[in-house]
Amino acid sequence: MxxxxxxxxxxxxxxxxxxxxxxxxxxxxxxxxxVATVVGVAVPVIGYLWPPKxxxxxxxxxxxxxxxxxxxxGKGQVFSVANKPVLxxxxxxxxxxxxxxxxxxxxxxxxxEGRKVxxxxxxxxxxxxxxxxxxxxxxxxLSTLRVEVQGGRIYVEGGST
Amino acid sequence: xSTAASRGWGRRLMDWLDERFDxxxxxxxxxxxxxPKHAIRWYFCxxxxxxxxxxxxxxxxxxxxxxxxxxxxxxxxxxxxxxxNVRFGWLVRSIHSWSASLMVATCIGHxxxxxxxxxxxxxxxxxxxxxxxxxxLTLGFGFTGYLLPWDQRAFWGSTVGSEILGTVPWVGKTxxxxxxxxxxxxxxxxxxxYGGHVLxxxxxxxIFLVLHFIIVRRQGISGPx
Numbered sequence: 001m002x003x004x005x006x007x008x009x010x011x012x013x014x015x016x017x018x019x020x021x022x023x024x025x026x027x028x029x030x031x032x033x034x035v036a037t038v039v040g041v042a043v044p045v046i047g048y049l050w051p052p053k054x055x056x057x058x059x060x061x062x063x064x065x066x067x068x069x070x071x072x073x074g075k076g077q078v079f080s081v082a083n084k085p086v087l088x089x090x091x092x093x094x095x096x097x098x099x100x101x102x103x104x105x106x107x108x109x110x111x112x113e114g115r116k117v118x119x120x121x122x123x124x125x126x127x128x129x130x131x132x133x134x135x136x137x138x139x140x141x142l143s144t145l146r147v148e149v150q151g152g153r154i155y156v157e158g159g160s161t
Numbered sequence: 162x163s164t165a166a167s168r169g170w171g172r173r174l175m176d177w178l179d180e181r182f183d184x185x186x187x188x189x190x191x192x193x194x195x196x197p198k199h200a201i202r203w204y205f206c207x208x209x210x211x212x213x214x215x216x217x218x219x220x221x222x223x224x225x226x227x228x229x230x231x232x233x234x235x236x237x238x239x240x241x242x243x244x245x246n247v248r249f250g251w252l253v254r255s256i257h258s259w260s261a262s263l264m265v266a267t268c269i270g271h272x273x274x275x276x277x278x279x280x281x282x283x284x285x286x287x288x289x290x291x292x293x294x295x296x297x298l299t300l301g302f303g304f305t306g307y308l309l310p311w312d313q314r315a316f317w318g319s320t321v322g323s324e325i326l327g328t329v330p331w332v333g334k335t336x337x338x339x340x341x342x343x344x345x346x347x348x349x350x351x352x353x354x355y356g357g358h359v360l361x362x363x364x365x366x367x368i369f370l371v372l373h374f375i376i377v378r379r380q381g382i383s384g385p386x
Contacts, residue, residue, distance in 0.1 A: 043249075044248075044249040044252055044253070045249075047248035047249045048224055048247060048249045048250060048253055049224075049227070050248060052246045052247045052248065052250075053246065083241075083245070083246075
């Protein structure tokens, strides 16, 4: 059925079951498609159903965010604490941790090192390290979170929600 | 040739079932319908694609319902959880969202094809009507599903969208209250839309789909232009 050139090699490949080259390739293709489909569908579905990891320090837990040395006086950085953005500032009086979600429209605030204020990029709100807005859009101050340093690590206590 | 073994397997299973239920013959008549030559065109596939997307929506929707929580307090949060914490959650939700839009598009495409080829004409008028019901249900899925993320866009989209119902003469206000479960879009609207999205609409959809398929098999598709 095929060229004479192939016949020799085919005989060579033919086992006792009499598998032809065409048959073998067909089998390979079907098997590959089947495996690819099963893996491609089963892996995401099983992964999806598998109980998701709940981050350490969900509501209320203490989370180590950084080393004390990484955040010298005058610096501030936003960290993820229990899936919520938290701004940690190293003021001359010590560390402060505040929710980094602006109470105006929910933008993520940042620490403006030069001006030594918390700034919101969306509507130019400037807040003190207490989280209070000097006249500006945010209707209420940012909530404060407990922060402590232990053994050179900065720990933030996650909020209730 | 290599699949002969598996075919033998299926054959034997079919024989076993036939012995008890005599399935092959009636099924054969129903399933073995060669596609007429004039219909071997991509635009004759739009209905089938729409159905395929509906199946995709069913599967991904069931998966989403395992994590989604239809309350004002938790709806948006559970969506964030699906997107950020659940493995492949982003994939499942994105597929659900994209094939929702695609399903509306292919549904309209199918309708246009049926219109252009004149397939809705006698004797197929009733299947056109059933198809219209399926189209309306599809839009219903889109409308109710839009509110579920419970973000600003969802809230205002549903507020404005449902407002349209309020403009119906005489009974508009009543219908609006009935749809929203109150005067405004609230948590009650959210559960109402969720219930409609996952229970009411799918049930109706299945009924009309079965009708649609039975009718098209009974009548066959329309002839060439």
